[in-house]
Amino acid sequence: MERALTQRDQIFDMAEMDIDALHQHFRSILRSVPDAMVVINDVGLITAFSEASEKLFGYDAADVLGKNVSLLMGPADRDDHDQYIAHYLKTHRAKIIGIGRTVTARRKDGTLFPIDLKIGEAKIGDHYLFTAFMRDLTEQRRNESRMKALQAELVHFSRLSSVGTMASALAHELNQPLTVVTNYLEAARDLLDTPDAESMAMVQEALDEAAKQSVRAGQIVRKLRDYVSRGEVEKRPVPLVPLLGDAVALVQTEMSLTTSEIDVRVTEDIADVMVDPIQIQQVVINIVRNAFEAMAGQEKPRVSIQAAPASGGLVMVAIEDNGPGLDREIAEHLFKPLASSKATGMGLGLSICKTIIEAHGGTIEAMPAGATGTRFVFTLERAETAA
Incomplete structure (x- = not known):
């Protein structure tokens, strides 16, 4: 009770405080x-x-x-x-x-x-x-405007810097179909030296294939342009077996390989995958081409391509060679732009592969394959699980 009375007395003391003192206190607040x-x-x-x-x-x-x-x-x-x-x-x-x-x-x-x-x-x-x-908030807004201007400058600089990289990337990607076009046209020219019925039929077939590859080159340009401008891919259900088969056939034509040097195996329970077929074929072509270039001069070079279901509604595609394997230092930076294990390589192919696979919602990695050789593994979305 005594404590309660004391607190009450203090409250009354504050209430009865001198008005001048309150004014002085308020003025000090206004100053400080x-x-x-x-x-x-x-x-x-x-x-x-x-x-x-x-x-x-x-x-x-x-x-x-x-x-x-x-x-x-x-x-x-x-x-x-x-x-x-x-x-x-x-x-x-x-x-x-x-x-x-x-x-x-x-x-x-x-x-x-x-x-x-x-x-x-x-x-x-x-x-x-x-x-x-x-x-x-004037200074805060000024700083925000300054940061936005700086960000805009950085974006602009990044776009300018990417022009050279994209030009190199286009050259790298277009090399394969244009090489095939050249091979078909040279074959057609040689066949015209003996213009009999059988030769003319082969000339017709060669010109048809050259025309297809010319169209393919245009598609590559369009797809890369669309991806750069929108950062998106146009995915649709595509049968995996013919997709891999077409990519293998293109590499074999380009590099004059025999069928026995590339083995493709796809489990029966995989039908379609959700992909942009042109872009995924570019991934397969890049990896397989790199593998055979790394095995140049080897007695029995071989590449195997296997596809099997993976968890999470994905398909795992593994491309393995029996070549000399990867250097550790290169392996750590393999998918970065300008990293290459080849003396004349531009180091853009695998960087593009990584960009394409990640744009499809998958992952890609490289690892040793047995005592020697290299294994690339990437994932794609199964069509039946796509939303």
Whole structure:
């Protein structure tokens, strides 16, 4: 009981504090509060104006006391501010009070600037006082604009830098179909030396195949262009067996390989995969071509391609060779641009492969295959599980 009486006495002592002391305390707050602080009454007139507010708005406190606070507002709010107060006093539905938001304020010289505005309220008798705390966001907005400009410059520079890389990438990808076109046209030219019926039929077939590869070259350009511009791939259900078969046939034609040097095995329970066939064929062609180039001069070079179901509705495709294997230092950076294990390689093929596979939602990695050789494994989405 004694403690309760003591606390009560303290409360009464505070209530009976000298009015002049309270005013001095309030004036010290107005001098020291770091953010701009403005107090208004329930008809919108300014009753207190802190030193920080003087610095922020350019007014002396004496110039604004007793005036409507709308003189500190931007044109979007100043005409309706008194209605805002009247509406709040009638409904007590807060739009800013206790919530805060970013608004436009107006300095004495007429310049507009953004502020972070927070408002509190106090009821004294039958009237309300509203205290606004304001923080200048000009520098923050300037920094944001500067960062956006810098980001735009970086994006622009990145695009300019990628032009050379994309040109090299296009040359790398177009090399295969154009080489096949050259081979077919040279064969057709040689067959024309003996223009009998059988030779002419073979010439016709060679020209047909050359035309197909010319179309394929155009498709590669379009697909790469679309991917660069949109970062997307156009996936559709595609039978996996003929997709791999066509890729193998193209490599064999380009490199004059025999069928026995490439073995393809696909389990029977795999039908279609969700892919862009042109792009996935490019992945297979790149890996198989690289494998045979790495095995140049080897007595019995061989590549096997196997496809089997994997968890998560995926298909795992493994391409394995019996070549000399990968150097450890190259293996760590194999899929990065400009990394190549070949003296004359541009180091773009496997980087493109990684980009294509990841764009399809899969992964790709390289690893040793037995004592020697290299194994590439990538995953694709099965068509029957695609949403």
